[in-house]
Amino acid sequence: MKRWIQLIKEWQTRPLGDILAEQFKRFLVWWKTTPPNPWSEELDEALKTTDAKLLCSRCFTPQRNGAWFCPKCGAAVGPYNNIMPYLNIFSTGEMLRAGAGSKLKRTPLTIIGYVMVSLMEYLIFAPVFLYRFVRNWNRQKEVVETEDEASEDSSLL
Ligand SMILES: [Zn+2]
Missing domain, CATH: 1.20.5 (Single alpha-helices involved in coiled-coils or other helix-helix interfaces)
Structure with missing residues (x-):
């Protein structure tokens, strides 16, 4: 901007x-310009071995082969969750829960995306989701402000 x-x-x-x-x-x-490869050769080769473990992208819990969702946190870990007709419902629900209940980086693009997805998925219940989304957003602002104050206090010491 x-x-x-x-x-x-x-x-x-x-x-x-x-x-x-x-x-x-x-x-x-x-x-x-080609961006530099952030991964080392060793890491790249380790990922290609057959005994490499799939980890949850949210909580880093090792996943069993063929898992669709993380048993610990519920995040979508399957390779095709978002395009499979039945599993798509759960992936979308997990994404919307993340917006209303956990720490989420809020940018104008994510806010517009959450509003649009909630209206498309839950037209009648979208106001309920949006209420929780905004309420959680305000709660996160308070947490960030208190963390900023705490870091300022610790920097003064
Ligand atoms: Zn997880």
């Missing part, structure tokens, strides 16, 4: 063609 505001401010002082040409060059550099 800051980048867009900066571009609009530049537009007042520079021709639009120069700005667009510069942005196009930046896009080409981004497009051609």
